Amino acid sequence: MPKKQCCIGEGLKKGAWSAEEDKKLISYIHDHGEGGWRDIPAKAGLKRCGKSCRLRWTNYLKPDNKRGEFSYEEEQIITMLHASHGNKWSIIARHLPKRTDNEIKNYWNTHLKKRLIDKGIDSVTHKPLASSNPKPTTEPNKFDSQEESNPDVHSSQSGSTSSVSLPVSSSFNSTMPKIRSYETTLESDFLSCKKRFERSSSTSRLLNKVAARASSIGNILSTSIEGTLRSPSSSPCHPNSLSQSSEHMIDSKEDLRTSIDLNIPEYDFSKFLEQFINDDEAENIRGYSQDLIMSDVPSTLVDEDNMIGDITGSSSYLLDHPNFMYDFEAEQD
């Protein structure tokens, strides 16, 4: 039997869908449900191929679809997942149930990819571009002369210049200890971040922002993963063990949310990673953290209120998805 070719036929229409066509398709799927796409055009009175109908429905007409601006939280998730999966848009879309892979793909290509490149990060590997410095942000950053909080970070700059980008491109691995030595012992809740901003100069506010987000994300991850480590029978890299141990550690999500451990003194995220995770995975997580930091708004536009919201948003996602890291492995397996 000769293979019936899709999308090739007399009088099949291409290009943008009209409102009338949309109406016919919606009406048909409402009455008969999804599936059997090959037969839908004829039954619905459309001069389109079945594939075109399916794409139109899934990408645009489906009522579940969330459209419009991507939230900061969504951007963070996409960036993190892209660091792990690359251009596997369908996998990424599964973590954002109301977004289509096509929409995510478009958003990546038109916004997020450029943003990473502008920050000096390779949009494929999610690592700092080796041979080039990040492009300066739209406005130059001015390091205050009184800035003393983190001289190490200053030393990474060229010294005399007053126009700098975030001091991360040189190497996130080497930046982490600097951030930690600056002030990563966070207090009991996110509001402590705000206190620190209030008493800091513009530059240290910027550094605080970087440190706070790195610490915050690190602590969220550690709180989730430490549950696994403390469970005597668990294997830290096994997806099931995490959920089991989480039950022991955390009575409810709300408990976790309120007791999230921001009191770990001299918290050493890098060391923590080395304890239980292989080098490649540790590298990936550093990559996620770096992306979270670097995908921020231009560094000169520090908005404390938004930042607190951003941290909370990113953290909330991780709280809601305690198996987040392990889902990657499960999917890849």
Next chain:
DNA sequence: AACAGTCTCAACCGCCTCGAG
């Protein structure tokens, strides 16, 4: 106002996967 260049994103293309027979 007119034009050119750039950006966005819906839609298409072609290949791949997987289940049915």
Next chain:
DNA sequence: TCTCGAGGCGGTTGAGACTGT
């Protein structure tokens, strides 16, 4: 085991919107 076809997927295109001159 092989073939076929439906559906899924990622890359690419191009029309329209937007922006700058």
